[in-house]
Amino acid sequence: MKTKSHKPNKVAIVTLGCSKNTVDSEVIQSQLENGKVHTVHEDTKGADTVIINTCGFIDNAKQESIDTILDFAQEKKAGNLDNLIVTGCLSERYKADLSPEIPEVDKWYGTFELPQLLNNLGVDYRKELIGERKSSVAKHYAYMKISEGCDRPCSFCAIPLMRGKHVSKSMDQLVGEAKALVKDGIKEIMLIAQDSTYYGIDLYGERKLAELMDRLSDVVGLDWIRLHYAYPSKFPFDVLPIMNSKPNICKYLDIPIQHISDNVLKSMRRGITKRRTEEVLDRIQSEVENIALRTTLLVGHPGEYDQDFEELKDFVSRYKFNRLGVFTYSHEDGTHAGTLEDHVSEQIKSTRADEIMAIQHDISWAHNQKLIGTNQKVIIDRIEGDSYIGRTQFDSPEVDNEVIISLNEGYLRVGDFANTHITGAESFDLIAKLIK
Numbered sequence: 001m002k003t004k005s006h007k008p009n010k011v012a013i014v015t016l017g018c019s020k021n022t023v024d025s026e027v028i029q030s031q032l033e034n035g036k037v038h039t040v041h042e043d044t045k046g047a048d049t050v051i052i053n054t055c056g057f058i059d060n061a062k063q064e065s066i067d068t069i070l071d072f073a074q075e076k077k078a079g080n081l082d083n084l085i086v087t088g089c090l091s092e093r094y095k096a097d098l099s100p101e102i103p104e105v106d107k108w109y110g111t112f113e114l115p116q117l118l119n120n121l122g123v124d125y126r127k128e129l130i131g132e133r134k135s136s137v138a139k140h141y142a143y144m145k146i147s148e149g150c151d152r153p154c155s156f157c158a159i160p161l162m163r164g165k166h167v168s169k170s171m172d173q174l175v176g177e178a179k180a181l182v183k184d185g186i187k188e189i190m191l192i193a194q195d196s197t198y199y200g201i202d203l204y205g206e207r208k209l210a211e212l213m214d215r216l217s218d219v220v221g222l223d224w225i226r227l228h229y230a231y232p233s234k235f236p237f238d239v240l241p242i243m244n245s246k247p248n249i250c251k252y253l254d255i256p257i258q259h260i261s262d263n264v265l266k267s268m269r270r271g272i273t274k275r276r277t278e279e280v281l282d283r284i285q286s287e288v289e290n291i292a293l294r295t296t297l298l299v300g301h302p303g304e305y306d307q308d309f310e311e312l313k314d315f316v317s318r319y320k321f322n323r324l325g326v327f328t329y330s331h332e333d334g335t336h337a338g339t340l341e342d343h344v345s346e347q348i349k350s351t352r353a354d355e356i357m358a359i360q361h362d363i364s365w366a367h368n369q370k371l372i373g374t375n376q377k378v379i380i381d382r383i384e385g386d387s388y389i390g391r392t393q394f395d396s397p398e399v400d401n402e403v404i405i406s407l408n409e410g411y412l413r414v415g416d417f418a419n420t421h422i423t424g425a426e427s428f429d430l431i432a433k434l435i436k
């Protein structure tokens with residue numbers, strides 16, 4: 001493949017969607033920077049080339065991606081941009097339809113076309129750089145994608161259409177990646193994937209998440225390791241003793257449940273029943289004391305009727321998740337559910353989502369009240385007005401609760417850990433003083 005001779009002066013990467021896209025953008029930046037192309041995240045001022053890393057998951061996300069592309073198409077038309085490149089999930093899924101519609105885009109690349117994208121910018125893809133990247137989200141925490149793609153058949157999900165089959169990264173590569181991030185000042189890593197609990201099956205013939213977490217916890221300087229995107233069916237319980245025995249593995253688990261009624265779980269093709277889901281959650285909560293559970297629910301899926309939703313509300317009230325997010329069903333072409341009747345109105349979908357969050361609001365408030373008077377280790381994420389804003393080990397960045405500490409409490413830097421005493425609590429945030 002002939003590499004273009006002309007290299008851009010400044011490339012800006014605009015990243016949309018999930019943390020997995022963030023990691024992909026960091027990999028693009030690392031390859032371009034090593035190819036002597038000045039590359040930044042988000043700051044498009046003075047950039048002659050913009051790469052938009054899109055999301056194609058659900059309607060709202062797709063619309064946000066298209067709006068962003070159209071904004072930069074305007075910039076291109078106005079002569080403020082030489083080269084406009086689109087990559088990521090939306091491009092993977094719809095480039096054939098979109099490219100004739102938006103001629104200002106110079107190139108559309110799918111999710112597996114990094115070498116072609118780099119060549120377009122005069123850089124050769126370098127395999128030896130795999131695992132080398134800088135965190136674009138913070139100097140003290142980073143996301144680490146342990147695998148790509150997904151083998152699950154969830155009826156509502158278009159991700160396998162855009163990300164392909166499940167492919168695990170090797171443990172050696174991931175440990176190397178963690179060491180490189182720590183050397184760069186990273187103290188906290190979020191382990192992410194489409195389905196993190198499937199880790200290793202393709203590469204080692206068996207689930208290896210526990211072993212991976214064990215090896216990562218031995219990386220010197222890695223203070224917090226956090227597990228996201230666990231799948232409830234066939235959950236690898238050998239992860240739990242590792243969580244208990246390793247102080248740098250957060251007592252935190254993100255486990256999207258999506259729904260609880262057997263009727264809807266079946267329609268969603270989740271491969272698990274209500275009884276089994278509750279058994280899995282009960283065992284996790286009994287084996288890891290005070291573990292913070294985060295989950296994601298989906299309302300309005302084809303097949304969800306009033307009694308199914310009542311069951312879901314009852315489940316949320318009984319299980320009292322520490323952190324919870326809820327999505328409304330989006331009718332996605334190419335998915336199994338996309339062939340079913342989308343019989344729940346948008347109005348009812350959003351009313352149901354609001355009802356779930358209203359229940360969760362009170363649950364979160366009650367959880368936070370119990371933390372008043374306790375001491376908590378907090379990592380400082382930023383300074384906002386007259387306060388330090390941080391998180392406990394029970395909170396993941398950008399999605400969970402925060403801890404507010406007055407600047408008057410003492411001198412702290414972003415990325416520092418601080419020992420704090422919780423003095424107050426709101427629905428989603430805590431107030432703390434420093435322990436001197």
Ligand code: SF4
Pocket residue numbers: 150151152153154157158159160194195231
């Ligand atoms: S586990 Fe299900 S919802 Fe998650 S990425 Fe895979 S198919 Fe989609």
